[in-house]
Amino acid sequence: MRYAYYPGCSLVASEKEYNISTKAVLEALGIEAPDIEDWNCCGATAGHAINHNLSLALPARNLALAEDSDAQTIIAPCSECFHNLAGVNNTLKGDEREMRKVNTILADAGLEYRGGVEVRHVLDVVAHEVGYDYLREHTVRDLSKLRIAPYYGCLVVRPPDVANFDRLENPQTMDNIAKAVGAQVVDYADYKTACCGGALILPKEDVALKLIKNILLGAKRAGANCIIVPCPMCHMNLDAKQALVEETFGVSIDIPVLYFPQLLGLAMGLDPGKLGLEKNIVSPKRILDLLGIEFAEELSVPGVSITLEEEGQKKRLVFELG
Amino acid sequence: MAMAIEEAEAIRLDRCDPDFIREVEEAGGLNVSACYQCGTCSGGCPTVWAMDYTPRQIIRMVHLGMKDEVLSSMSIWVCSSCYTCQTRCPRGVHITDVMSALKSIAIREGRTPANPKGPVFYKNFVDIIEQYGRMWELELSLKFTHKSEPEVPNKLAMLLRDAPLGLAMFTKGKLALAPHKILNIDQIKAIYENVRRMEAEK
Numbered sequence: 365m366r367y368a369y370y371p372g373c374s375l376v377a378s379e380k381e382y383n384i385s386t387k388a389v390l391e392a393l394g395i396e397a398p399d400i401e402d403w404n405c406c407g408a409t410a411g412h413a414i415n416h417n418l419s420l421a422l423p424a425r426n427l428a429l430a431e432d433s434d435a436q437t438i439i440a441p442c443s444e445c446f447h448n449l450a451g452v453n454n455t456l457k458g459d460e461r462e463m464r465k466v467n468t469i470l471a472d473a474g475l476e477y478r479g480g481v482e483v484r485h486v487l488d489v490v491a492h493e494v495g496y497d498y499l500r501e502h503t504v505r506d507l508s509k510l511r512i513a514p515y516y517g518c519l520v521v522r523p524p525d526v527a528n529f530d531r532l533e534n535p536q537t538m539d540n541i542a543k544a545v546g547a548q549v550v551d552y553a554d555y556k557t558a559c560c561g562g563a564l565i566l567p568k569e570d571v572a573l574k575l576i577k578n579i580l581l582g583a584k585r586a587g588a589n590c591i592i593v594p595c596p597m598c599h600m601n602l603d604a605k606q607a608l609v610e611e612t613f614g615v616s617i618d619i620p621v622l623y624f625p626q627l628l629g630l631a632m633g634l635d636p637g638k639l640g641l642e643k644n645i646v647s648p649k650r651i652l653d654l655l656g657i658e659f660a661e662e663l664s665v666p667g668v669s670i671t672l673e674e675e676g677q678k679k680r681l682v683f684e685l686g
Numbered sequence: 687m688a689m690a691i692e693e694a695e696a697i698r699l700d701r702c703d704p705d706f707i708r709e710v711e712e713a714g715g716l717n718v719s720a721c722y723q724c725g726t727c728s729g730g731c732p733t734v735w736a737m738d739y740t741p742r743q744i745i746r747m748v749h750l751g752m753k754d755e756v757l758s759s760m761s762i763w764v765c766s767s768c769y770t771c772q773t774r775c776p777r778g779v780h781i782t783d784v785m786s787a788l789k790s791i792a793i794r795e796g797r798t799p800a801n802p803k804g805p806v807f808y809k810n811f812v813d814i815i816e817q818y819g820r821m822w823e824l825e826l827s828l829k830f831t832h833k834s835e836p837e838v839p840n841k842l843a844m845l846l847r848d849a850p851l852g853l854a855m856f857t858k859g860k861l862a863l864a865p866h867k868i869l870n871i872d873q874i875k876a877i878y879e880n881v882r883r884m885e886a887e888k
Contacts, residue, residue, distance in 0.1 A: 373821035377862045378855060402869045404819040409767050410811035412786035414793060416714035418812065418881045425873065469880040473873035522769035532773060559732040559768035566830055567807040568764055571736045604851060643858045
C-alpha cells in the first residue's frame with residue numbers, strides 16, 4: 365500500500381502534539397506515509413457554510429495532488445479533514461456531473477482528479493491494518509493503572525456513508541486499542557460520540573462550553589483518569605478549553621486528554637518527548653508519574669527562561685529574561 | 687374566530703417562496719422533500735435546547751418555503767454539524783447538509799443573522815484560506831474577536847480572558863506568529879475565482 369499523509373492545518377499549529385505522536389507511531393509501526401506536497405486547507409466546516417462548490421474543490425485539490433504523487437491511500441489524522449476529503453471523494457466517484465464540475469474548477473489550477481485514491485482516518489489504519497494483536501505484542505510498558513475514557517466525537521463515526529469503519533452508536537476501535545495495550549477502559553457509552561461543539565467554540569461559545577462540560581464530567585463520573593481522542597478539534601475543546609469550563613461552571617475536572625497515538629506510543633516504549641506530551645495544555649504529568657515514566661514539563665522560548673512553580677493547588681508561570 | 691386564527695401563528699402561504707426548497711437542494715441539502723416529520727432529528731440533536739425552531743421544524747419550514755423565517759432563525763447558527771440527525775434519519779434526508787446550505791444562503795444574501803458571530807467566523811475562515819491556502823489561527827481568532835465584539839471593553843475583556851491560554855500555547859510552540867503560505871497559492875486563487883464565476887452564472 366502506498367500511503368500519503370494529510371496533516372491538516374491544526375496539526376501543524378495549535379495541535380502539533382497530534383502530528384508529532386502520529387508520525388512517531390506510524391514510523392514505529394513501519395508505515396511510510398510522506399506528506400502530500402503543498403497540501404491546502406480542506407475548508408473545515410466553514411467551506412460548507414460559505415459555498416457548496418468551494419467545499420468540494422478545496423478537498424479535491426488535495427485528492428488530485430495525492431493522486432499525482434502516485435499514492436493509493438491518504439491517511440488523515442484530523443476527523444474534520446478526514447470527513448471532508450473522504451466525503452468529497454465519495455461524492456466525486458459516485459457522481460460524474462459533480463466530478464466534471466469540480467474538474468472544471470480545478471482546470472485553471474492545472475489539476476485534474478480522476479478518482480484514483482481512497483481516504484482513511486489514522487484510527488482506521490491502526491485498528492484494521494495494523495490490528496490489535498500486533499499492538500498487544502508490541503506493548504512494553506505496563507499501562508494497567510490507566511482508566512481510559514475513549515472519546516470518539518462525531519466525524520470518525522458519522523455520517524456512515526463517509527465514516528464506515530466503526531460501530532455508529534457505540535464505537536469500539538479506541539476501546540480495543542486501549543485494551544490491547546493493557547489499559548483499563550471505563551464505561552463511557554453515554555458520551556463517547558456526543559458532540560463537543562466543534563468549531564462552535566468561537567461563534568457560539570456558550571453552547572459549546574455546555575457540551576464540553578457534559579463530556580468532561582461524564583468521564584470524571586465514569587472514574588476515568590485519562591481521556592483519549594482521535595481529533596484535534598475535540599482535543600482543543602476538551603484539553604485547551606478545560607480550564608475555561610472549570611471557571612465558567614465552577615466545577616473541578618483536571619483530567620489529561622491524550623491523543624490515542626500518544627497512548628500507543630507510551631505503550632510501545634517511545635520517549636514522552638517523542639510524543640509531544642509536553643505540549644498538551646492539561647499536564648499529563650500525573651498519569652506519567654502513575655506509570656513511573658520520567659517526564660519534564662519543558663517550556664521553551666528563545667531568550668526567556670520559564671519555570672512552573674506549584675504552591676499547593678496554585679500554579680504559577682515565572683518568566684526570566686536573558 | 688377567523689380573527690383569532692390570524693392573530694395566532696398562522697402560516698402565510700402568500701408570503702412563502704415555493705422555489706426555496708430547490709435553492710436549498712442546489713446549495714447541497716439533498717433529499718429535503720423526503721422528510722415525513724418523525725422528529726428523530728430533533729430527538730438526537732445535541733444543541734436543540736439552544737434553538738428557536740427544532741431541526742424537524744426547520745425542514746418543514748423549508749418544505750413550505752418559509753424562507754425569511756428560516757434564514758433569520760437562530761437554529762441554523764447553533765447547528766454544530768455533528769451529523770447525528772443525518773445519520774439517524776430513516777428517510778435519508780441530508781439534514782446536516784441542509785443546515786450548512788441554509789447558512790450559505792443566509793451569508794450569500796447578506797441576511798441579518800440571529801447570531802451575528804456565525805457569518806463573521808465562517809467568512810473570515812475562508813478568506814484566510816484564500817490568502818494563504820491554509821488556516822492561520824492567530825489571524826482568525828484576532829479578527830474574529832475584533833469583528834464579533836463591537837464594543838471596545840468587550841474586545842479587551844475577551845483578549846484578556848484568553849491571554850493565559852494564548853501564552854501557554856506560545857510557550858509550547860503551538861502558536862504560529864506568521865502564516866504558512868502554500869507554494870502554489872495561485873492554484874487556490876484560481877479555485878476561488880472559478881467558484882465565484884459559477885455562482886455569478888447561476
